[in-house]
Amino acid sequence: MNHPLRRVATVVLVMFLALMVSTTWIQFFRAETLDNDPRNVRTIYREYDNYRGPIVVAGDAVASSAPVDDPFGFQRSYTDGPLYAPVTGYFSVVNGTSEIESAENDYLSGEASSLWLDRLTGLVTGEQPQGASVELTIDPAAQQAAWDALGDQRGAVVAIEPATGRVLALVSKPSYDPNTLASHDSGEASAAFQELSNADGDPMSNRAIRGKTYPPGSTFKLVTSAAALESGDYTPETVIPAPDTIPYPQSSQSMQNFGGISCSPSGEMTLADALRISCNTAFADLGVTLGDDALRDQAEDFGFDDDGLTIPMRVTASHFPTNDTEESDEGGTLRAGIGQGAVRATPLQMAMVSAAIANDGVQMAPYTVETVRNPDLDVVRKTDPRRLRTSVSSSTAEDLTQMMLGVVQNGSGTSAQMPGVQVAGKTGTAENVPGEAPHAWFTSFAPADDPQVAVAVIVENGGSSGSEATGGAVAAPIAKAVMEAVLNG
Incomplete structure (x- = not known):
């Protein structure tokens, strides 16, 4: 009898x-992961009871919360919602969070560890x-300017x-209005x-940063040019083959x-002239x-x-084909x-490629959050350039700058010219899906002698x-x- 018992x-x-191990694992070790999961609406229900901090652009709130007479307490609203949606994202009781609303949720909700004193003061x-x-x-x-210049066309500007x-x-266009997703209904x-x-x-x-990536087309010739110059075997005046055609x-x-x-x-022709007029065969041969x-390096x-x-x-990471793909053969390298x-x-x-060239070859980490301030407007976090x-x-950056100046001054990118300002740029017209019109690209920086802005x-x-588009005709004026x-700001 005792043995069965x-x-x-x-x-x-x-x-x-x-059961105890499973519960402990879920409640302790996976607590942060589950808490930050955008599908976890319980967290958002709880956060709606608090005043959510604003997202601010040049001193004006583009996302803010206001008290309302309903069970949630505060309504999130967005000024110029479609314009800033790719940055602010949305905060929704049903659909979770995205973009800055998600990435900076701990600060916006007041739950960040650095805000513990503010929470304690509130309790007292x-x-x-x-x-x-x-x-x-x-x-x-x-x-x-980016929004207006892009108009009703699909695409992105950075x-x-x-x-x-x-x-x-x-x-990023087309865009959406986050206010529709922030409804309490x-x-x-x-x-x-x-x-x-x-x-x-x-x-x-x-489209600017995530999910869908694109063939960069001739804007990538900046990378190919950089590889040539960095090898030590080429200068902008080096003469390279530029045949009418190259057989695959x-x-x-x-x-x-x-x-x-x-x-x-x-x-x-010279390497500089090949970039200036964006000669495909010259750069295909150079790549091989x-x-x-x-x-790849x-x-x-x-x-x-x-x-x-x-x-x-x-x-989303941009991508150069790896050795284990069919694109690493000679045809792929072409x-x-x-x-x-x-x-x-x-x-x-x-945009980061152009920015690195503009900054003497040094690429700085891109960032969108300048400062985080507590409710008393004291700075609790500031992003330092990295x-x-x-x-x-x-020296390669200087050579590339001069070559990009040629593109805008008397090459394929003349539509980006600005009176009194030297603009360095590169056009791109990228084939994608067979039978569809190519994508139009342009990347640039200005002023070339004191760069303040790089654009893609x-x-x-x-x-x-449509099919008549080129990067110089369609994308360059937007960058300009x-x-x-x-x-002028």
């Missing part, structure tokens, strides 16, 4: 121990708990201050989220230049000569394949040299120009508008 008791004891005084304010680096004039990494503009908020999720153009996709290995097809033109009657590893020196970048929003094939980049990445990596030597623009499928807004 002992077995049952042992089984019950093991079950209790398993009985005052309503308040979150901290998050002040962004965004320049409202640059943000508005502007960076080269010397610091401060993100001055971050626009769970049915309305859910319906709004579903409608946006199914909407044409995927408006909740942050083991194929009856050949690579041509844009529009089937001839880059040079002699079949060769340099080799796949050299291109240089791309990584500019930040490609960096999986850990946050600004503080999560950033395409990679001109930013095609399996090469993929975000607009942020291409050196991310050295992308190229200062992509207009998907040529925008309103953003640079003017920063320099």
Whole structure:
């Protein structure tokens, strides 16, 4: 009789121990992960009872909370919601959080460890708990200029201050209004989220930094040029082959230049001239000569394949094809040299390429949060500029700057010219899905002799120009508008 009882008791004891271990694991070790999971609406229900701190741009709140007479206590609202949505994101009782609302949630909600004294003071005084304010680096004039210049076209714009990494503009279109997702009516908020999720153009996709990446096209020729210059075997005046066509290995097809033109009657030209007119065959041949590893190393020196970048929003890594893909053969290297094939980049990445060149070859870590202040407006956190990596030597950066000046002064990027200001830039017209119009790219910085802003623009499928689009005609004027807004501010 005792033996069966002992077995049952042992089984019950093991079950209790398993339950205790499981509960402890969930409540202690996984507490932070579960608490920060955007699907955990319990956290948001609790946070709605507190005054959530504002998100501020140039002294004005673009996201704020106000008391309301309902069970939640405070209503989150967004000023110029679609304009700033790629930065602010949303805070929703049903749909969770995104972007700055998610990345800085601990501060906005007042739960950050550095705000413990404020929470303690609130407990003692009985005052309503308040979150901290998050002040962004965004320049409202640059943000508005990017928004207006992009118009109804799909695409994205990113502007960076080269010397610091401060993100001055971050626009993605089509966009959405976060106010519809912040509704306290769970049915309305859910319906709004579903409608946006199914909407044409995927408006909740942050094209500037995450999710969708693009073939960078000829803007990647900056990377190929950098690899050549860094090798020590080339200067801007080095003469390189520039044939009318280059046959793909083991194929009856050949690579041509844009529009089937001839880059040079002699079949060769200087590296600087090849970049100036964006000669495909010259850079395809150069890519093969340099080799796949050299291109990959240089791309990584500019930040490609960096999986850990946050600004503080999560950033999708740009990508250069690895050795174990079919794109690492000679045909793949031909395409990679001109930013095609399996090469993929975000607009942020291409802005970072230009910013590194502008900053004497040093790439600064991009960031969007300038300062966090407690309810008494004392600074509890300030972002200091941080050196991310050295992308190229200062001499290579100077050579690339001069080459990019040629692109804008009398090359493929003349639409970016600004009176009295030297603009360094590079165009890109990137093929993507067969049968669809190419993407139009432009990346640049200005003034070239004292860089204040670096920009990258992509207009998907040529925008309103469709198959007739080029980066110089479609994207360069958008970059120009953003640079003017920063320099005239």
